[in-house]
Amino acid sequence: MKGQFLSNILLTFVWVALTGSFAFLNFLFGFAIAFVILWVINIKREDTKYFKIVPKIIAFFFFFSYELIKANIQVAYDVITPKFYMTPGIVKVPLDVKTDIGITLLANLISLTPGTLSLDVSDDKKVLYVHSMYISDKEKFIKSIKKGFEARLLEILR
Numbered sequence: 131m132k133g134q135f136l137s138n139i140l141l142t143f144v145w146v147a148l149t150g151s152f153a154f155l156n157f158l159f160g161f162a163i164a165f166v167i168l169w170v171i172n173i174k175r176e177d178t179k180y181f182k183i184v185p186k187i188i189a190f191f192f193f194f195s196y197e198l199i200k201a202n203i204q205v206a207y208d209v210i211t212p213k214f215y216m217t218p219g220i221v222k223v224p225l226d227v228k229t230d231i232g233i234t235l236l237a238n239l240i241s242l243t244p245g246t247l248s249l250d251v252s253d254d255k256k257v258l259y260v261h262s263m264y265i266s267d268k269e270k271f272i273k274s275i276k277k278g279f280e281a282r283l284l285e286i287l288r
Contacts, residue, residue: 131177131179131180131183134168134172134177134180134181135180137164137168138161138164138165138168139161139164140164141160141163141164141167142157142160142161142164143160144160145159145160145163145164146160165181165184168180168181169181186282186285186286187286189282190282190283190286193278193282194239194279197243197278197279198242198243198244201243201244201245201246202244204244204245204264205244205245205263208263215264216263216264217263217264217265217266218261218263218264218265219261219262219265220249220259220261220262221259221260221261221262221265221268221271221272222257222258222259223257223258223259223260223272223275223276224256224257224272224276225251225255225256226276226280227280227283227284229287230255232283232284232287233251233255233258235283235287236248236258236279236280236283237251237258239283240258240260240275240279245262245263246260246261246262246263247260247261247262248260249261260275
């Protein structure tokens with residue numbers, strides 16, 4: 131997988147050098163072209179993990195961006211209006227992710243989203259404690275984390 135990623139980066143730089151444009155969109159376009167070329171070359175090989183993970187990472191980036199914008203708007207609206215709509219609380223979120231890196235990534239992604247903060251992980255690493263400014267329904271909040279961040283993160287880490 132590392133070799134395929136490095137090949138993709140190398141082909142991207144070849145593309146940028148051939149076109150002579152160092153614009154960010156040209157890098158993205160070169161990366162996409164290199165990805166497709168490598169995918170076509172490796173289509174019959176068994177080691178296709180790289181070609182499954184890259185689209186999931188890109189989809190996760192867009193999902194996280196959407197969640198980030200949505201949370202920013204919610205917090206900003208609550209700050210600029212005279213009435214507070216906050217219903218703060220601390221929730222125990224059971225974890226399906228088992229690795230230290232997975233738990234760390236999940237906790238940081240939750241903390242990066244405005245209005246939520248990861249507080250602690252239980253000693254047995256089965257529960258993540260999360261503070262949120264907006265908990266109208268505890269089960270709905272837990273489900274949003276489990277089916278949102280955690281499920282997508284598990285797809286990438288597997």
